[in-house]
Amino acid sequence: MEFQVSNKAKMLTTVLMAVGIVFTLVGVVMAMGDHQLGTKIYSNMLVNSFFFFGIGLGALFFLALQYATETGWYAVIKRVIEAVAGFLPFGIGMMLVTLLTLSFTHGGHVYMWMDPDTVAHDSLVSGKSAYLNQAFFWIRTIAYMAIYFIFWRGFKNRSIQQDQNADMAIDLHFKNYRKGAAFLVFFAYFSSTSSWDWIMSIDTHWFSTLFGWYTFAGTWCSTMIVLVTLTLYLKKKGYLPKVNESHIHDLGKWTFATSFLWSYLWFSQFMLIWYANIPEEVTYYLTRRDNFTFLYFGMFFINFAFPMLILMSRDAKRHAGILTFVGLIIFAGHWLDVWVMVMPGTIGPKASVGLLDLGMAVLCLGFFVRVVLTNLTKAPLVAVNHPFLDESLHHDI
């Protein structure tokens, strides 16, 4: 079955992007004369490019995970995952533009270690310059992007090949199995180091060993929300007749589980630093506690309590309305999580979610949805020769 982006969807995404641009422009005009305007724009570029890049990458990770674990149930929604993973090249583009901008503005008050003045006067920052320097940073960034891109293209090509060539389906499947495992190895390292490079280094003085896994859990959760809401949308439009309640239930479980994983890691990192109360570590949470009390703890409350209370029951995980409702709220919650990881270190205590922030987020959201929907049109909605398709069609839990 071929998917077509409906006119309504086209119009809605266009409206989103237009509203985003208008908001952004109004936000910029209102902030004219503010010496932090540049930093505000750069920080928002980082927040949104990281957030949406993360979802594309998260979908690629999830796909690789399904291959490597020889999962069967997901076969009917494989194309949905691939469509979201298809945002990856665009996400890479957004990240590269952001990081290049920061590189050429001495870090733009986002990465203070990129600023030669700071490095010269701050012994803690200069102590890290063997790792945090422009050349090595770019070597790492390009390596991450190149390897992610190569894996993504490989999975995509093999998936199409498998559709067209039934005889090779099993061979391609085992190739995906091996490549999936290989991707996970790279991802295990890169997901940590890239989050240190792109996010943790904003608060250059601060460090936390758990940071990489925490960031990854948030990304994964946002990805699952996108996958479940997109599947529900397609099903509602009549595109995925073979997707039954059990598939939805499984996606719901993943959303629930990754929310818990994220909350668990949030708590582990927060509690240990709060409990030990060591000055060089606790400063990170002090700014968030004192200047972002409502946003920071509100964000945690939303991302933890909503899925926990509402998605606990089996029926809720099978209910399109409840899943979408909770999903959209915690989607915003996880965006806020990224926002609050970035802003206190860049803008400082006075940062707030304003028109500029919302505008850029909505613009990127519209773009993201449009790209994903367009990706769906590029391949049949069911991967017909997937060796586990029969298992997936009979999925019943």
Added chain:
Amino acid sequence: MHKEAAIREPLILGHKSYHQITEDVCKPIEDKAPKMWYILFTIAAVIGLYGVGCILYLLGTGIGTWGLNKTVGWAWDITNFVWWVGIGHAGTLISAVLLLFRQKWRMAINRSAEAMTIFAVFMAGLFPLIHMGRIWVAYWVMPLPNQFGSLWVNFNSPLLWDVFAISTYLTVSLIFWYIGLLPDFATIRDRVKKPIPKRMYSMLSFGWTGRAKHWNRFELVSLVLAGVATPLVFSVHSIVSFDFATSVIPGWHTTIFPPYFVAGAVFSGFAMVQTLMLVMRKAMNLEAYIHTKHVEYMNIVIMVTGSIVGVAYLTELFVSWYSGVEYEAYAFINRATGPYWWAYWSMMTCNVISPQLMWVKKWRRNLMFTFVMSIIVNIGMWFERFVIIVTSVHRDYLPSSWSMFYPTHIDIGIFVGTIGLFFVFFLLFARFFPVLALNEVKTILKSSGESFKNGQAHSGADELADLKNTNN
């Protein structure tokens, strides 16, 4: 109906019927124990008794009989405690988390893994108790209303959280395990002829009759317990890690500890399952149920968790430098190059490098190789706890108090003794309990049984044969 793709390997080999499964599982219980069982049991019992002797000596004399000193106040005791708790992780992971992931292969191993879990947690619980020195006041760790004036537990202490976490874990694992045993006990009860065993199994099975209502309640309570057990898999070892990570000791205070300890626990737990299963499948003729594919799956779990642990080691190492904190960096330099370098490099070799060999399919499907690996992993995980605990405290902030830890024969005796006791329990379990969840395994026979998968057996005829057999 449940479908299984043709490319998946069967989980039950050969031509088995429902009746044959019952026969295969119950036979070792009904027959006389082989000579080997008596030999192993005697060895384990002697070692266990020696350990009990050491414990009694310790209790009578005081924990000064351990090699602890004023700098190293925690050493083998806590190392052994964490090691055993870690081993006791596989059971619940297999029965709860793998249940959620619908991994059918777990059915062949969950019963014995859960038994192993419970015995391992027994051994773990022993160490904090005897570490108290005055075990007769052990109940003071409970927040009981008392007449001792201001004596009250410290709710801010992760050690107290441990008391709650581990006792909850033990309770839930025990109930989960026992509920699963009920129908299987009833099967044995219905088969044995001798009056005394019949009475015993009758009592153990709590009057299970297999009525629809029983199965209904059984399934409901299993689901609830699986739900309760899943967060416990994470909480127990997270809280054990808090014992260290809430402190301000370099090398202990690091935020990655909770998830990394959980991964390490699963890693060592699966290694112990492998050690036990590889012997048991042979000794009890269960090769058709626990075969190469199961071993391969478990090896993959070992490889993945070992790699997670490896990533965590490297993260810690990197951040100790990145942090710019002198003490933090020294803790790690001291681990790798200080007087305990041999422990650090044993840990690195056993836990990070050796699991990587499992990438070779031929090796991870080789039973002998797996057996050796499982022992290596358990040695490595013991060293991991030793490295974390002893190397972080033996050189503290004050160089004048730097010292070393040397175990006494009581340290060694108690540790080895717990291994003996563990095997005593496990051998008794293997002798008298159904080691395979036979009623559960039957549910996958038709979808994952070899003869059903390749079309040699047809369910209809077999069902008839089964009916006849059960009526006999």
